[in-house]
Amino acid sequence: MPEGDAVRRTADRLDRALGGRTLLATDFRVPQLATTNLAGATVERTATHGKHLLTRLEQPDGRRLTLHTHLKMEGSWLVLPAGRRWPKPAHEARVVLRVEGADAVGFTLGLVELLPTADEHTVVGHLGPDLLGAWTADDEDVAVRRLTADRDRPLGEALLDQTVVAGLGTIWVAEGCFVHGVSPVTPVGEVQDPRRLLRRARLMLQTAVRQGRPVTTGDRREPVWVYRRQRQACRRCGTTILAGQLGAPGRERTTYWCPACQPTTPPEST
Structure with missing residues (x-):
């Protein structure tokens, strides 16, 4: 889609x-x-x-x-x-x-x-704030509140829910989570700084509109970090990229992550 x-x-x-x-x-x-x-x-x-x-x-x-x-x-x-x-x-x-x-x-x-x-x-009207819309401070507050409402929900599943925030699909969930350094299967309650994650996702979408295609790595020859790269080496660390399913049975969506660059359990804050 x-x-x-x-x-x-x-x-x-x-x-x-x-x-x-x-x-x-x-x-x-x-x-x-x-x-x-x-x-x-x-x-x-x-x-x-x-x-x-x-x-x-x-x-x-x-x-x-x-x-x-x-x-x-x-x-x-x-x-x-x-x-x-x-x-x-x-x-x-x-x-x-x-x-x-x-x-x-x-x-x-x-x-x-x-x-x-x-x-x-x-x-x-039932949709969440539009990442490519005006995106006011109120929009961001609403998006963060909806994103973190269910602390046990996998992050990627919450981001794909258009009633939480509108505009993200499987490409941007996978790439946005990589850039933020967190696995998409991490429970939302364990995600550090979800507000910054949303800001990064918005910037990635805006950049893709200008460029005409997703290029999250900065290299058009190898444009994505993890999306659809399961069983291949991570471009950053060489670890094998994983793939997994998000969502309820019958409505699953595939997501991708590097287990080294995107730990499921974030490191302790120091």
Whole structure:
């Protein structure tokens, strides 16, 4: 599933193509919106909250609507020159938004719905603070409080919970825990300075948005420290990288760590 940085880059791509422009035609290929026509609406911008995309529109009569989409595991938004043949099968298209000179096509989207912009809270209000959002001091306090609420919960599981903090997936949980020097299977109550961990994760996401891909090591040829590197040598110390499962049965997510660089039991403070 695309993570917060990839979703933000998708939103930026939609903004460059659609922002401030009038829709010439729309095509919604989902049953609940099959008869909807938003031609004439102006696209204000596409915002994000974690992994959710919120394309905000203003109707000619002044009503404001939000197109809420989620990529889930296989979805994508492509921006193509008008009339260009689509690189994916037409039956996979779920939404087409056309402006002068360009089509934005959402393929295999996991969620498509339209709602009043004033009601956005009904679809994202349950989520934790967005690491790529404004991130105020209050946001950070809320995120730390939610992260540490269950002291026995494995750190990686808590970080993957979008109601705790929004935007992290398996890449950033594994890489963020490595940079912080703690195993993702460590109970939250044993994690030293969770506030700093969140700040580091936010910085990593912001950097990935700018760079266009995750590069946590600083080397594009070998971009990650531990993600999907099980049974390989740690780039820092040479110890074999481990992999393990987080989450309830049937909803497990794989995580990765170096047992030497990321001890499950942190050292005693001195």
